[in-house]
Amino acid sequence: MPFTEKLLTVPPPIEVAGRHIKRYHVTADPAGIAPEVERAAYAILPELLPGPGPRLPGGGAGDDTTPPATFVVLHRGGDDGAYLNAYSWVWDNVLHFRGASAGQPVLGCPDLDPTHFITPDLPWIGCVWELPPILHERDAWVRHLLTPEVPDLDAYLADSLAAGTTGDRS
16 A cells, blocks of 8 residues: 555643643544544553653752653554654753554554553654654744743743644645
8 A cells, every 4th residue: 555644633732740741643534533542542641751850960860940841642553553652851952752552463562452552662753654743843842942032831832733634744
């Protein structure tokens, strides 16, 4: 089957475990991601978020003062798979990554249930349909948090990649 872009939707941000979460959903289904898959994905999200800041050179434990912001990509595959990628800003300008998968035995999932998420220990950061938000989020972080004299977390949270497809946006 030839490659086809998928649909990208942008639900409003939420707060989980004290972090502001920007959300992107990717699926080929025009109806969107099933509510039970979405609920299961966001139930495991706290396990994917970073803990207190790391001990930084010259500082004490937990001295990472980066605003608590994360963006996630919830992707429903064309088969039974569902994937949740959590990218959290830490140490001022670094992305922390953790992912969860469901319904994909090749990734260690115990069954084909797209609501039964596990956290595989893989060094993968996303597939071609899950990557488009990363560049936008990098630019938004620079634009609203790193460049201004006074960082503006609210402006960052309001600045999301537009809904549409995962394809070329130039």
